[in-house]
Amino acid sequence: MVAINGLEMARQVYYNLTPAQLVELACGRGEAVLTDSGALRVTTGKYTGRSPNDKFVVDTPAVHNDIAWGTNKPFDQEKFERLYHRMLAYLQNREVFVFDGFAGADEQHRITVRFINEFAWHNLFVHQLFVRPQGPVSDFAPDFQVICLPGFKAVPEIDGTNSEAFIILNFERRIVLIGGTHYAGEMKKSIFTVMNYLLPQKGILSMHCSANVGVKGDVALFFGLSGTGKTTLSADPNRRLIGDDEHGWNDNGVFNIEGGCYAKCIRLSRENEPQIWEAIRFGAVLENVVIDPVTRTPDYDSDEITENTRAAYPIDHIPNALIPGVAGHPKTIIFLTADAFGVLPPVAKLTKEQAMYHFLSGYTSKLAGTERGVTEPEATFSACFGAPFLPLSPLVYAKLLGEKLEKHNTSVFLINTGWSGGPYGIGKRMNIPYTRAMVTAAIEGLLDKVAYELDPVFNVYVPIECPGVPVDLLKPRNTWADKDAYDRQAQELARLFAKNFAKFSGNIPVEVVAAGPRTV
Structure with a gap:
């Protein structure tokens, strides 16, 4: 048992695993299967896209006058704390996956983010979508922490949510809670929302x-x-x-906030989008793409599950990508x-x-x-x-x-x-x-x-x-x-x-x- 960030009761904490290790665990745990190109294929159940009606911002004195209420729905501080502790209790005697990375290719303006995941494939997703540390991580002090537990479902009458799913950002506590939805894009867009709060305050x-x-x-x-x-x-x-x-x-030019790509792949073809086609290989994650059960070949033309099929992969899967993503x-x-x-x-x-x-x-x-x-x-x-x-x-x-x-x-x-x-x-x-x-x-x-x-x-x-x-x-x-x-x-x-x-x-x-x- 590993003690980290309040996870003392977790049975096992997997800390900053490699893509190969995460792929192996995701398949072994029945979360995913491999396609014929080596990409990991997953399905996300009833939530095949973002749930904007289930997203909230905790209303605290420190941010109240900054937030554009109306487009952003307020959430009660006390209910957030109760939900936060219930989610930690949910992890008791479970396996947990942790990834430490960055949002922002510009080292002067990046933030450190720790992701705590219930699923190995979710941890692979954030590993590939965010900026990865170069070399071993030690003494990592996260600016923000994201806890994403799809198996934890809210009770609206008790928790103050709109449904079983929730995405709640607490800018004062610097914590994001996500539950009830398997759709990985919620993690990506939550941190983008965080950066949309922090960067303009610095004139960026x-x-x-x-x-x-x-x-x-x-x-x-x-x-x-x-x-x-x-x-x-x-x-x-x-x-x-x-x-x-x-x-x-910023004052020097533009910089990528992410370290990967999250492309729609409905009707994807090698002829029209060769770079994306070739990027979907080992280490990539395919969401809700129909595959042949025998050959494991993806059918990108099928919208049987959803029109919003997605491919997530690190930006270095694109041959002419600029790394680090900083330019004029x-x-x-x-x-x-x-x-x-x-x-x-x-x-x-x-x-x-x-x-x-x-x-x-x-x-x-x-x-x-x-x-x-x-x-x-x-x-x-x-x-x-x-x-x-x-x-x-x-x-x-x-x-x-x-x-x-x-x-x-x-x-x-x-x-x-x-x-x-x-x-x-x-x-x-x-x-x-x-x-x-x-x-x-x-x-x-x-x-x-x-x-x-x-x-x-x-x-x-x-x-x-x-x-x-x-x-x-x-x-x-x-x-x-x-x-x-x-x-x-x-x-x-x-x-x-x-x-x-x-x-x-x-x-x-x-x-x-x-x-x-x-x-x-």
Whole structure:
């Protein structure tokens, strides 16, 4: 029996095991099986994604005035302490897995994190997703501790939770409690939420984005909600990957918060995403991917378990990854949106004020069939392209963005990876080679050499030409057979933007408000 961090009653504590040891234990304990590529395959039961309604922040005097209550749900201090001690008691006479690592590739701004897991595969997940110590760990003093026990289910009437599942962050105690859900992504996003609380207090912009860098040191950032192409478009064989999801931007440049990648792999193919395909090998974790019971070959086209199938792997599984993930200031920022209404321009250049407007809006579309009850495209707005992970007001992050854009003269582009020629069901999804051509032109500065026209509805600057893209495609109204239908749909989306943005009114500069779409 090993005594560590209140785990004196645990039967066995496995401390900082290697991936090989964790894979062996996960298989031996019946938690997982190996696929034909050597990746570990697991299923997560009823929870195949995050549970935002089950996430809370402990309301303490030290943080009360900082937290954006409303988007963040408060949790009682006393109930947290009772739950914390019940979880420690739950571990009595059980096997426990501990991983000590870092969040933040920049050594000046990283935090130390200790993960305490009930499952070996969960411990492998955090080992691969976070920054791993170089060499043996000794005298590790965690800044934050995450206790993740899927088998421990809350009792809402007693514990004050909304269900059996819970994710509770206590910034004062520096503890995160996770229970009732097997979905490993809760650990990853909990620490991202922690960094979204800590970094802005140091003048560092924390960002939900992917990042890569060219041979000349030119850094590009890609913001976008799920389904917009953030991971796919940032995986470029001609550029080095800094990270695929979470970054900080300080006075020296950008840095990856993580040490691994967590890619959606529904309909993954070697032809379209070769880097991700090859990264799914020994040491990787596949969540909820259907596999052949005999050959153990994954069926990435199947959504039998969930559409949200995932692959987790260390970033060094990507051959051209930048390690450590630290680079200079961004030359280019790209906001990605998948507009299912088919009215946004495929590419537009944004002023600082327009960039702050669209950053605060965080727009994309949900498609019919992707969620129960969604029968036609729905506009979705997620502030800063990551509202569920923002403990502070979105205005804090937008202000930091505006300051950094101005200081470093960073170019910002809005790229629509959604529909053209009509809405979803009538038009067609933007051709991927065209989208890649727009991204390349933006990053390589080719769009700095062309003329622009102001879109009369969406109030953004649209290039009159783009290398590798048909001219008519650049103006979405030209691609619609029914121009009146386009005008009605464009106005409808403009009104949705305005309605969403109204919640920020009175708290931001008028020039940022004026940078949004124009309604009639």
